Amino acid sequence: MPMDTEKLNSDFGIEGKAYFDRGRGGLPRLTLRGAGTAEVYLHGAHVTSFRHGDEPPLLRMSAQSNFAPGLPIRGGIPVCFPWFGAHPDNEELPIHGLARLMEWEVSGIDDTGNGTVSASFSLESTPWTRKRWPADFRLEYTVTVGEELDVRLEVLNRQKQAFDFTCAFHPYFAVSDIRNVRVTGLEGVGYRSKVIGSDELFTEDGPIELAGETDRTYLDTTSDCEIIDPGMNRWIRISKSGSRSTVVWNPWVDKAERMEDFGDEEWTGMICVETANARGNEVHLEPGGSHTMRATYRTVPM
Numbered sequence: 001m002p003m004d005t006e007k008l009n010s011d012f013g014i015e016g017k018a019y020f021d022r023g024r025g026g027l028p029r030l031t032l033r034g035a036g037t038a039e040v041y042l043h044g045a046h047v048t049s050f051r052h053g054d055e056p057p058l059l060r061m062s063a064q065s066n067f068a069p070g071l072p073i074r075g076g077i078p079v080c081f082p083w084f085g086a087h088p089d090n091e092e093l094p095i096h097g098l099a100r101l102m103e104w105e106v107s108g109i110d111d112t113g114n115g116t117v118s119a120s121f122s123l124e125s126t127p128w129t130r131k132r133w134p135a136d137f138r139l140e141y142t143v144t145v146g147e148e149l150d151v152r153l154e155v156l157n158r159q160k161q162a163f164d165f166t167c168a169f170h171p172y173f174a175v176s177d178i179r180n181v182r183v184t185g186l187e188g189v190g191y192r193s194k195v196i197g198s199d200e201l202f203t204e205d206g207p208i209e210l211a212g213e214t215d216r217t218y219l220d221t222t223s224d225c226e227i228i229d230p231g232m233n234r235w236i237r238i239s240k241s242g243s244r245s246t247v248v249w250n251p252w253v254d255k256a257e258r259m260e261d262f263g264d265e266e267w268t269g270m271i272c273v274e275t276a277n278a279r280g281n282e283v284h285l286e287p288g289g290s291h292t293m294r295a296t297y298r299t300v301p302m
C-alpha cells in the first residue's frame with residue numbers, strides 16, 4: 001500500500017530540506033535539499049535526480065520510464081540486489097534483482113548541517129522475496145546530499161546460514177554526447193564483455209572511449225573512475241568502497257530501440273558507470289554479518 005505522504009512529512013519532514021509529495025505515477029517522492037538537491041522515490045529507494053547549483057544535472061532519466069509498483073524505473077540510480085544482471089539460475093526472475101521493484105520504508109532523515117542532508121531507507125526480506133531468493137536480509141540505504149551525492153548500501157544477514165549476493169548501484173550519468181566522453185581509472189583492469197558474449201577475459205589498455213554498444217564488467221578493481229566530458233566542460237568523479245567490480249554500459253542504437261521504456265535517441269546522452277560486486281566478485285555474508293558498499297559522485301568543472 002503506497003505510503004501516506006502527509007504522515008511521512010509529519011514524521012520525517014524538515015522545513016525547506018526534506019519533504020514528501022507524490023511524484024510520477026503518484027508514487028511517494030522525497031526531495032532532499034542540501035548544497036545540492038536530490039529526488040528519491042520510495043519505490044526502489046530510487047534516486048531520480050541530483051544537481052548542484054546551476055551545474056547540469058548529474059543523472060539522466062528516461063522520458064519513457066515506468067513509474068509503477070513492480071516495474072523498474074529507467075534512469076537515475078537503480079539499486080540492484082540480491083543479484084546484479086540476470087539471475088544466475090533462473091532467467092524467469094527479474095534482471096538486477098528484487099530491491100528496485102519494491103517500496104522501501106523511510107528509517108530516518110538527518111540534517112547534518114553545513115549543507116548536507118541525508119535520508120535512510122530500509123528494506124527487509126518478505127515471503128515474496130523469499131520465494132525468489134530464499135534468504136532473510138535487511139538493507140539500509142543512505143542517500144547523502146551535499147556538494148556531492150553519496151549513496152551507501154548496508155546488507156545484513158538475518159538468518160542462521162551464510163549467503164552470497166551480488167549488487168550494484170546502476171547510475172545513468174548525464175553526458176553531452178557518449179561519442180565524445182572518456183572513462184579513466186580502469187586502465188590495466190580485466191573485464192568480460194556481454195556484447196562479445198563469451199567468458200573471455202580482456203584487459204583494458206587505456207581510457208575507455210565508446211564507439212558502439214558497450215557492456216563490460218571490470219573485475220577485482222577498487223579504483224575510482226572519472227567520466228571526462230568536454231561537451232559539458234566537466235568531469236564526473238566516482239569514488240567507491242566495498243565494491244570490487246565496475247560496470248560500463250551504453251546500449252547504443254539497436255539495443256536502445258529494443259528498450260520500450262527508453263527513447264530511441266536517449267543513448268547519446270548517458271553512460272552507466274556502475275559500482276558493483278558482480279558475478280566473479282560475489283559477497284559472502286556469514287550469519288549476522290554485514291557488508292557496506294558506497295559510492296560518491298562529484299562533478300568537477302574542467
Ligand code: TA6
Pocket residue numbers: 072078085095096170194215247249272274
Ligand atoms: O549494467 C548493464 C546491464 O546489465 C545491461 O546488460 C542492460 O541490461 C542494463 O544493465 C539495463 O538493465 P535494465 O534491467 O535496467 O534494463
